[in-house]
Amino acid sequence: MAPVAPRSGDAIFASVEHVNAELFTLTYGAIVRQLLTDLEEVEEVNKQLDQMGYNIGVRLIDEFLAKSNVSRCVDFKETADVIAKVGFKMFLGVGASVTNWNSDGTCCSIVLGDNPLVDFVELPDTCQGLYYCNILSGVVRGALEMVSSILFYYTYIIVLLLKCMWVFPNFGFCPCYKKMGIE
């Protein structure tokens, strides 16, 4: 039987169940606010958002694989493309592009054209250093760790968001994959 062709992010997004994006935005804002109250330290909030995203990504990957028909990516470039063009579109309903590749192809930026997480968001000065959307980098990290499709040890992505004041920190996949013994 011939392999099933991968579906586009638009097609998948159209076929799944939805909720109102504004409800999602405000719910996410409530999470960040809660973490700032409970943990007080911005650095701790960044870590916690990443960890929450990781836990989500570990589970979300099942839905991604079931709906997208995407098979194993041959290299990191293809992986980044799939994350940007299928993954973000399928879950957030917005497309992203991959840019800023470094010379050895181990680092790139994924740029969201429109980021629903930051609608209506205004951060006070006390939140300097907060990576407001850090949950997204955790989601990507968790999802990739589950599929273990990365071929590189020392590869990382810098995720930047257009229309977003907060830049994600670099995050390395290397330790995870090293630990898992993937080569």
Added chain:
Amino acid sequence: MAPVAPRSGDAIFASVEHVNAELFTLTYGAIVRQLLTDLEEVEEVNKQLDQMGYNIGVRLIDEFLAKSNVSRCVDFKETADVIAKVGFKMFLGVGASVTNWNSDGTCCSIVLGDNPLVDFVELPDTCQGLYYCNILSGVVRGALEMVSSILFYYTYIIVLLLKCMWVFPNFGFCPCYKKMGIE
């Protein structure tokens, strides 16, 4: 100029921006898990979920009024209908029904046919007493307090969810409206 007719929940939901419902479900699950870790006491988690929902409802009502064309409700019965048939549909994408009215029309149940918040959710025995979806009652409370459209002092809604193991606690609108001096 003739008043604009209220729009149906379906029509509004179709016209707003969306995100993937599974992403929302998992994000909400991450909130509850975080609160259980930070606050430890189930009762405190219930209160916090309600408070987070309240903060969301206070802001979400703007979107509701802007998109729905709903004007002032004449009585509590109409208010409950609008919450169930327009509000829930517009934000969660699922319809709800109003049942179990008491004899003096001050108490009813809003029943969601399908609740996206509880997909994939399994609670351990240590979570006895947790109102997993308590954020929803907070949203309704916050939204109603902003529009102050309730005519009753001693009215409350019990929100029940079909397909949901966790029943919302009764929540009284009375203190809010008393405080606001609404009659």
